[in-house]
Amino acid sequence: MQNIIIGQYVPGQSFIHKLDPRAKLLTAFLFVIIVFLANNWLTYALLGAFTLIAVFVSRLPLRYIYNGLKPILLVIILTFLLHVFLTKEGPLLFNLGFLEVYEGGVKQGVFISLRLLFLIMITSLLTLTTTPIDITVGIETLLGPMKKIGLPVHEFALMMSIALRFIPTLLEETEKIMKAQSARGAQFSTGPIKERLKSIVPLLVPLFVSAFKRAEDLAMAMEARGYRGGEGRTSIRLLKWSGKDTTLFIILLILSIGLLLLRS
Amino acid sequence: MDISVKELEHSYNRGTPFERNALKDINLSIPSGTFQSIIGHTGSGKSTLIQHLNGLLKPTAGSIQIGDFLIRAGEKEKRLKALRKHVGIVFQYPEHQLFEETIEKDIIFGPLNFGVPIDEAKQRAAKLIKQVGLDESYLERSPFDLSGGQMRRVAIAGVLAMKPSILILDEPTAGLDPRGRREIMGLFHRLHQEEGLTTILVTHSMEDAARYSDNIVIMEKGGIALQGNAEHIFADSDALKALSLDVPETVQFIHRLEERFNRTLPQSVFTLDAAVDAALTILQKEERS
Ligand SMILES: Nc1ncnc2c1ncn2[C@@H]1O[C@H](COP(=O)(O)OP(=O)(O)O)[C@@H](O)[C@H]1O
Numbered sequence: 001m002q003n004i005i006i007g008q009y010v011p012g013q014s015f016i017h018k019l020d021p022r023a024k025l026l027t028a029f030l031f032v033i034i035v036f037l038a039n040n041w042l043t044y045a046l047l048g049a050f051t052l053i054a055v056f057v058s059r060l061p062l063r064y065i066y067n068g069l070k071p072i073l074l075v076i077i078l079t080f081l082l083h084v085f086l087t088k089e090g091p092l093l094f095n096l097g098f099l100e101v102y103e104g105g106v107k108q109g110v111f112i113s114l115r116l117l118f119l120i121m122i123t124s125l126l127t128l129t130t131t132p133i134d135i136t137v138g139i140e141t142l143l144g145p146m147k148k149i150g151l152p153v154h155e156f157a158l159m160m161s162i163a164l165r166f167i168p169t170l171l172e173e174t175e176k177i178m179k180a181q182s183a184r185g186a187q188f189s190t191g192p193i194k195e196r197l198k199s200i201v202p203l204l205v206p207l208f209v210s211a212f213k214r215a216e217d218l219a220m221a222m223e224a225r226g227y228r229g230g231e232g233r234t235s236i237r238l239l240k241w242s243g244k245d246t247t248l249f250i251i252l253l254i255l256s257i258g259l260l261l262l263r264s
Numbered sequence: 265m266d267i268s269v270k271e272l273e274h275s276y277n278r279g280t281p282f283e284r285n286a287l288k289d290i291n292l293s294i295p296s297g298t299f300q301s302i303i304g305h306t307g308s309g310k311s312t313l314i315q316h317l318n319g320l321l322k323p324t325a326g327s328i329q330i331g332d333f334l335i336r337a338g339e340k341e342k343r344l345k346a347l348r349k350h351v352g353i354v355f356q357y358p359e360h361q362l363f364e365e366t367i368e369k370d371i372i373f374g375p376l377n378f379g380v381p382i383d384e385a386k387q388r389a390a391k392l393i394k395q396v397g398l399d400e401s402y403l404e405r406s407p408f409d410l411s412g413g414q415m416r417r418v419a420i421a422g423v424l425a426m427k428p429s430i431l432i433l434d435e436p437t438a439g440l441d442p443r444g445r446r447e448i449m450g451l452f453h454r455l456h457q458e459e460g461l462t463t464i465l466v467t468h469s470m471e472d473a474a475r476y477s478d479n480i481v482i483m484e485k486g487g488i489a490l491q492g493n494a495e496h497i498f499a500d501s502d503a504l505k506a507l508s509l510d511v512p513e514t515v516q517f518i519h520r521l522e523e524r525f526n527r528t529l530p531q532s533v534f535t536l537d538a539a540v541d542a543a544l545t546i547l548q549k550e551e552r553s
């Protein structure tokens with residue numbers, strides 16, 4: 001429970017922390033696209049280098065990131081195995097009787113797993129180095145033009161910031177209730193599957209009750225303070241695009257060109 | 265079951281940027297059948313400490329001995345469930361743990377988990393609902409239709425239904441009105457005496473601590489600042505002030521009276537009744553002389 005890093009913000013003073021949230025959001029978005037340009041060892045190495053350098057520059061503790069990625073690692077390994085066993089391309093590498101492993105399968109497996117890993121690392125870096133408020137303001141500004149065609153951008157951004165804001169609270173609450181029920185003899189982590197599913201009820205019901213209560217309280221407090229949507233509302237945070245942000249884009253441009261040139 | 269805590273240390277979120285040392289060098293021994301209070305400001309580590317007493321938290325260093333259960337840093341105690349049967353915890357705001365459709369079902373959740381037959385569990389529920397001050401007809405109602413104070417009582421009944429021999433109370437009366445507070449504390453005191461429980465009370469109320477405890481521990485920034493029986497703790501009001509804590513009002517009053525008339529009373533005074541008696545004694549003596 002303590003290892004979950006989604007929605008966590010780790011305060012810091014690194015180059016990445018200081019970037020404009022819009023720059024980081026756009027980078028993450030573009031990265032998701034250019035990841036798909038890679039299709040051979042060289043291009044994957046290039047993406048890997050970019051990701052590693054980004055992690056290194058953020059000065060986040062490596063052990064912390066590793067621990068946070070552990071739960072996702074399982075998904076990645078599973079993806080890898082599926083590709084290895086199901087793709088039948090290229091020369092046969094070895095045969096385990098019922099399983100045949102082809103070179104193409106191994107290659108596919110490695111590539112897809114790396115792709116997943118890079119995507120998760122880069123998006124995690126975004127949330128780990130940017131406060132939820134900054135992310136929201138960033139999204140709201142970036143999507144601002146969409147307001148003209150009637151999209152509820154402000155409401156969307158608000159919903160997102162509230163969700164992000166309450167992830168840690170919910171986790172905390174989950175931990176508290178788990179403890180309270182464990183003290184009454186409930187078991188969450190051991191026993192057969194059927195028992196485990198049943199044991200979730202004493203956890204979920206109080207969680208939902210308190211989440212609804214929180215939502216109601218929040219709505220009431222917002223109304224009491226005169227909140228009525230985004231019309232005419234200005235933000236106290238002014239975003240400033242600086243040389244750092246432009247540098248990031250130049251790096252990203254070079255990376256994209258590199259990928260285009262080196263891909264086969 | 266005697267409790268003995270040795271050199272206990274606990275840090276939350278070990279190995280992350282959020283690491284936080286919440287307890288350090290805690291040594292504490294609570295003999296079976298005694299009433300122990302734990303006092304301290306918010307964030308001083310009281311809740312962290314008590315969660316070690318039934319293995320909800322694992323020590324970062326040090327050990328906890330409860331009866332013949334031993335919890336040590338880096339080791340797994342396999343009989344956690346057996347331990348938890350003996351150690352009941354009423355958490356802060358226990359009403360948040362209610363989840364069943366009916367109050368009866370919620371109260372018997374604990375006992376059933378520990379293998380109590382359903383008939384006996386129901387008998388316990390019927391008895392306890394009255395003890396916590398609600399009518400038996402409540403058993404069939406939903407816990408979510410109750411007021412906050414009533415929910416608190418139901419949740420407390422749910423812990424008592426496990427018949428623990430060690431009862432831990434984490435600020436059990438926080439947010440209750442004065443009458444509810446008195447009733448609930450009265451219930452805990454009665455149970456402590458009648459059932460011979462070991463009771464550990466985390467509280468902000470100096471009055472409650474003074475009135476009920478055999479021993480008091482005062483925590484400060486994750487460590488133990490003062491420790492001893494009530495007389496010993498409240499005799500030293502300067503030490504308490506240094507920790508920005510108050511002496512109970514009755515004690516303050518008697519201290520002032522003693523100073524004013526330059527007399528000392530043979531024993532400490534904690535309850536209101538005793539304070540009235542003591543004041544009378546002093547005033548009568550004063551009149552005579
Ligand atoms: N689940 C947790 N994760 C991280 N830190 C915590 C957690 N619970 C408590 N703490 C920290 O440990 C310290 C002691 O907290 P706690 O034991 O709850 O104090 P108290 O009960 O005396 O108010 C506080 O600084 C608090 O912020």
Ligand SMILES: [Mg+2]
Nearest residue numbers: 310311356434
């Ligand atoms: Mg507490």
